Amino acid sequence: MKLNNLVIIGVAATTVASCAPSKKEYASYELYPVRTGSLAEMEYAPAATQFTLWSPTADEVRLMLYDAGEGGHAYETVAMSPAEDGTWTAKVEQNLKGKFYTFNVKINGKWLGDTPGINAQAVGVNGKRAAVIDMRETDPEDWAEDKRPPLASPADVIIYEVHHRDFSIDPSSGIRNKGKFLAMTETGTVNPDKLATGIDHLKELGVTHVHILPSYDYASVDESRLDENKYNWGYDPQNYNVPDGSYATDPYKPDVRIREFKQMVQALHKAGIRVVLDVVYNHTFNTAESNFERTVPGYFYRQAPDGGFADASACGNETASDRPMMRKYMVESVLHWINEYHIDGFRFDLMGIHDIETMNEIRKAATAVDPTIFIYGEGWAASAPQLAQDSLAMKANTYKMPGIAAFSDEMRDALRGPFNDNRQGAFLAGLPGGEESIKFGIVGAVRHPQVDNGKVNYSKAPWAEQPTQMISYVSCHDDMCLVDRLKSSIPGITPEELARLDKLAQTAVFTSQGVPFIYAGEEVMRDKKGVHNSYQSPDSVNAIDWKRKTEHADVFAYYKGLIQLRKHHPAFRLGDAGLVRKHLEFLPAEGGNVVAYRLKEHAGGDAWGDIYVVLNARKETAKVSVPEGKYTVVCKDGFISEKGLGTMYGPEISVPAQSALIFYK
Known part of the structure; x- marks a missing residue:
């Protein structure tokens, strides 16, 4: 997304007042308890599955169990019990593998509606219900041997x-x-x-x-x-x-x-290529109906001075990374992608x-x-x-x-x-x-x-x-x-x-x-x-x-x-600001639309001594002064060859129109 790119989704801002957290218990979001340990909401084992939801302002929380990822009604509803750090827990002593679930939170007498939780790690079609699975069964063959391709710097x-x-x-x-x-x-x-x-x-x-x-x-x-x-x-x-x-x-x-x-x-990875995941923690698609808002209303989003949802994303809301549980959530989410999926990088x-x-x-x-x-x-x-x-x-x-x-x-x-x-x-x-x-x-x-x-x-x-x-x-x-x-x-x-x-x-x-x-x-x-x-x-x-x-x-x-x-x-790719200042020197170029520089003295241990790069956007040839001597050309007129495209001699070199010239001494 980009600064001027404002129309990704048209979600209207909704005021928080309609489903505000119970202020009887917490005077401000800063006082909400922080869940210790992992934020896992479903921990499967064949004998029993443990469910834990962080919802500190809830009056009641229900767990609904389904046979399918969409359609039909819950075959069982389980009342969850309040526990430490604002969590609610339930243990279902059956083998639930292959089943689906949602939570429903009640605050101030109102049920907020079904949510797969904020931390579902497997879901059914369209992500409305979370799924009970054994994550190890999702590993492809030889997954344990998967390694990041080497990266020195x-x-x-x-x-x-x-x-x-x-x-x-x-x-x-x-x-x-x-x-x-x-x-x-x-x-x-x-x-x-x-x-x-x-x-x-x-x-x-x-x-x-x-x-x-x-x-x-x-x-x-x-x-x-x-x-x-x-x-x-x-x-x-x-x-x-x-x-x-x-x-x-x-x-x-x-x-x-x-x-x-x-x-x-x-x-x-086998092809020698690392994988970067594009992550969008700054806003959610829905606001009032989002998993965050149906779990702990108001907490995961910043509010504007009028009490409504702030909207620095231009998508209806902005998340509150500065609040401890949102910060913890983001850190754990990134670690989940690193550890479970072997992701090598993130673009925020x-x-x-x-x-x-x-x-x-x-x-x-x-x-x-x-x-x-x-x-x-x-x-x-x-x-x-x-x-x-x-x-x-x-x-x-x-x-x-x-x-x-x-x-x-x-x-x-x-x-x-x-x-x-x-x-x-x-x-x-x-x-x-x-x-x-x-x-x-x-x-x-x-x-x-x-x-x-x-x-x-x-x-x-x-x-x-x-x-x-x-x-x-x-x-x-x-x-x-x-x-x-x-x-x-x-x-x-x-x-x-x-x-x-x-x-x-x-x-x-x-x-x-x-x-x-x-x-x-x-x-x-x-x-x-x-x-x-x-x-x-x-x-x-x-x-x-x-x-x-x-x-x-x-x-x-x-x-x-x-x-x-x-x-x-x-x-x-010197990788160090001090080395850039030491080895990268811009050359004078008369007039506009030319940028010329040299990387000098075997910069970064380069086998080539002094390397020159000239970018000429003019519609005519540009002239650049260089020290006298013989140079090997490696990029000219839209062609590149490290073995060389010919030689040139100083003190003045010509750079063809609308092209780059790279040469070394």
């Missing part, structure tokens, strides 16, 4: 953002399990010209991390009517701790979605709504399991949250969150133009003024003596302590993809110019000291027919057409070449 991360459906739904993908988790387990898939698609394509491209758009159980797609092909990105959470059924081959069987998600992770939607302390607690918990788990997010909100700015996980406060990265809209918009005007171009369109913001991105948003922060578009001070805290990108899912943006901002652009500028944009991304991030399909010149916000557009708009891999073979080869260049040359 966060500087080595290369992210590929993908939606399950986009990736595989087109007939040209050659994938059988179209739109499913299992699509990413299929090897040997090809397009009509026998070029690799699917997981083999990802291996060929060379990315290290696949960032999957929301894959927890979300509310906007009816899992019982998948023939309708209703599309959504999934930024509308329903059950945070269980995979969504629309990406499973059978949404009615609770174990299937869990097992298939694990099979996907396992297959990507509208991270700026969460407080800094919670994000640091999440980082600490993830580090305790594996320090290489990568965490990043959107350092903004849709509107001002109900907390002081200096306590929020906003981009400007990234330096207060070691080991957590944020997206750099400075570099993105300096390259292609502002988010809120698709027709407005920038550096790539030949408009001067974005050079300093691009330099800000090249150094990874850290302090650098040659970056004049007063001239940077959005941030007048560096916000990253380390370059690995900045995500370097030019487009992502909730915006025009790069091809559409170039067409929109440069009227009359030719196909040749489009390919040139596309390559130039990604050269800035992949040679940046930040962590590079690309949107799936950009490497084959994907378009989305000019749709800016395609969150519920049909497959005809969102699907990746894999025939484009044949049509744009040169662009794919260039992206692949950039990734190899970055992987083989540590100068492009």
Whole structure:
């Protein structure tokens, strides 16, 4: 989700007064008891299943047991008993495996309605009822042997953002399990010209991390009517701790979605690729009818001064990460995905709504399991949250969150133009003024003596302590993809110019000291027919057409070449702000629309001595002065070869129009 992207779901704000917690017991939310130990609500054993619900303001709580995940009535209702820390418990001494359950909470004489709880880890179709299963039976073969692919440093991360459906739904993908988790387990898939698609394509491209758009159980797609092909990105959470059924081959069987998600992770790990989960803890799809509100009314959401629900997400509510049980919930949820599903990283939607302390607690918990788990997010909100700015996980406060990265809209918009005007171009369109913001991105948003922060578009001070805290990108899912943006901002652009500028944009991304991030399909010149916000557009708009891999073979080869260049040359991923300041030096360039720099003195132990990168967005050749000597060219005119594309001599070199030049001494 993005700052201006306000229409994901249209949930009206509801006042809290209608079902406010009993103030007889707790004068404020800060006084609510915190549940100790795990937040598990269902603990299965063949002899008996233990149920525990945290609902400190409840007068009564009932547990309902069902034979099916939807339809029919409860075959048994069990009264739960009050216990410690505001919990309610019940023990059912039967073998409940295969059964379903919900809770119903009564407050001030009113039953709030059925909920699977806040922490369901298995659900029936559409997530309305939780399921009783043995989680170990969901493990695919050899799951215990599944290992994270090695990662020496966060500087080595290369992210590929993908939606399950986009990736595989087109007939040209050659994938059988179209739109499913299992699509990413299929090897040997090809397009009509026998070029690799699917997981083999990802291996060929060379990315290290696949960032999957929301894959927890979300509310906007009816899992019982998948023939309708209703599309959504999934930024509308329903059950945070269980995979969504629309990406499973059978949404009615609770174990299937869990097992298939694990099979996907396992297959990507075997391919040497880590998996990032997109998490949306900042709001829920429903408000008054949400699992949170039906369990502990008011507690999990922030309130506006008038007592109604605050709405920094522009989706009807904003969660209260600063309250102890919401903080605990988020930490445990992340750990559940790490431990149960072997997830390797997390991207936080509208991270700026969460407080800094919670994000640091999440980082600490993830580090305790594996320090290489990568965490990043959107350092903004849709509107001002109900907390002081200096306590929020906003981009400007990234330096207060070691080991957590944020997206750099400075570099993105300096390259292609502002988010809120698709027709407005920038550096790539030949408009001067974005050079300093691009330099800000090249150094990874850290302090650098040659970056004049007063001239940077959005941030007048560096916000990253380390370059690995900045995500370097030019487009992502909730915006025009790069091809559409170039067409929109440069009227009359030719196909040749489009390919040139596309390559130039990604050269800035992949040679940046930040962590590079690309949107799936950009490497084959994907378009989305000019749709800016395609969150519920049909497959005809969102699907990746894999025939484009044949049509744009040169662009794919260039992206692949950039990734190899970055992987083989540590100068492009120094990973340390001090090293960036020491080894990265910007070169003077006369006039606008040229950014030139060198990575000097075998930066990062690089085998190449001094490496030069020049980005020229002009429609004519640019001249740059360099020391006298002989240089080997490795990137020129839209082609990359580490073995060399020829030699050049100083003291003045020519950079072809609308292209990048990379050479070394």
